[in-house]
Amino acid sequence: MSKIEQFHSYREKMNQKILSCGHLGMTRFFNLDAAAYREGALPVKTLELLGLVASTVLRCNECITYHLIKCKDAGVTREEFYDALNVAVIVGGSITIPHIRHAFEILGELLPE
Amino acid sequence: MSKIEQFHSYREKMNQKILSCGHLGMTRFFNLDAAAYREGALPVKTLELLGLVASTVLRCNECITYHLIKCKDAGVTREEFYDALNVAVIVGGSITIPHIRHAFEILGELLPE
């Protein structure tokens, strides 16, 4: 199973458990989270790039994987990914480099050469 | 003096001191930082929005002020600012709210109604 498939399968299973636990606050937060990336004044592509860079400077590999996939679905190109990850590494410094490595590994699956 | 003017004047004065201290590593990092927001595969407007959201989730008011100004110069509209700050508050949680307040205060100067 690829890294992306593993991510999807674990995420799906655990989100199911969280959403079925019956806590209204958490369910509503999950809905708000999904809504934040729907087209508004900004297009989905920009919103997802914002999610990707936020996830990278906050150094969360699972969130990076998620937004890389969503970005690709929204049409982000290879060169655009590099520009966005470059902003992340400049803002967040060398401590983000291990997460840039992770991003490049996922990009290797998403955009095979 | 407005908050934005205070920010500019302090930033200008101190950056001068840093850049004239003669440390090559720091000078080069400042150059790389500036270069990260120049048009490449992504337009300046998107790059500055990435800088704004990264600064908000990392909770730095000076960086927020800087990127709000740069975003406005790049043509970001009021509604686009709200969408971007909304992504930041969803990713970063209620701990970012004081910085959203700061952003709205600066926006009050930048985009008077």
Next chain:
Amino acid sequence: MSKIEQFHSYREKMNQKILSCGHLGMTRFFNLDAAAYREGALPVKTLELLGLVASTVLRCNECITYHLIKCKDAGVTREEFYDALNVAVIVGGSITIPHIRHAFEILGELLPE
């Protein structure tokens, strides 16, 4: 004006602006935020202490001020405050000490001797 009054007045004014900006995502997040501290399986006092310690380890003075006030309203005593802040300083380390100083300054207003 005391530190607590300044905090209230700025917070009130800026929250007003955020909530009247018309962005549904942000309004809903503010509602969820308020709801998280309403009595559920855990009493308000415990929920507010959780908010206080989370704010302290994440090092946000405005959030600390807010939850100190709410904790006091919920009946947290001086000795209970010290126990909670001690957990924060042990989890978060000496980098939280300036925020412990801030908390003691606010406690000086809230619980005068």
Next chain:
Amino acid sequence: MSKIEQFHSYREKMNQKILSCGHLGMTRFFNLDAAAYREGALPVKTLELLGLVASTVLRCNECITYHLIKCKDAGVTREEFYDALNVAVIVGGSITIPHIRHAFEILGELLPE
């Protein structure tokens, strides 16, 4: 071996090495850390919930596992866990969601249905 057993066995082995290295500062910090969760003005249950929420907003899975176990030992119920994790996700935002997934996985072992 379950996730909880793996956690215990690795933690036990490595803490042993740290505590036997002979550095007085570290030994004393480990003692202070343990003492912070002993009953004082606040009961153990509240102290452990504070540790759990602090660990979640700071996004450390090992610390989350540890405090989930301690909370359960102190009598925290399923619904109380959900309320505490909800505070964490509201304060810390969507970047904490992968850690909420981790918490639900551990809760699945601790509180089987």
Next chain:
Amino acid sequence: MSKIEQFHSYREKMNQKILSCGHLGMTRFFNLDAAAYREGALPVKTLELLGLVASTVLRCNECITYHLIKCKDAGVTREEFYDALNVAVIVGGSITIPHIRHAFEILGELLPE
């Protein structure tokens, strides 16, 4: 009153309050904190530089001021300060730049030209 004098006076006053509150955990942590910078296998100068860089990447101006003063007392030179702050800005990224500005302002008081 200079920035450094303001810092000393506020810090002194509030530490007094914290240490006289009677919470054993906090008193002991303050002692451990002081002990961490006393000469051991590493000299005071190196320990204080470690404290300075840790404070800068964690972005706490009060902690930066404190360790700049202690570093100067331990004989750190202007060029050594620049090398240490450069490590901080590379590890922590552009989000640390406002704290580098703060450090240079304090250095202007500590090491007048």
Next chain:
Amino acid sequence: MSKIEQFHSYREKMNQKILSCGHLGMTRFFNLDAAAYREGALPVKTLELLGLVASTVLRCNECITYHLIKCKDAGVTREEFYDALNVAVIVGGSITIPHIRHAFEILGELLPE
């Protein structure tokens, strides 16, 4: 394969991909990162210790592994490592303890008894 060998092999492979992606900003940042640890006013040993403590308080295991290896190459002794890690745990608090465990595991490979 040991933990250190795994680290080297993954790091080598992914850095290759990043550096060959053709993004000038990232290449230059990698160069600046390497340059920050070359002897200047401070010796390599001190610079690497600064990198180690910064990595520990920012809680990045891969960065910790990297700087432990570099520190050892620069002649850092067992007792000096303990002093530096003690500063990290005091500044960063108990949330860094899982990373201190990781550091001791790597030290077990680097400095076998």
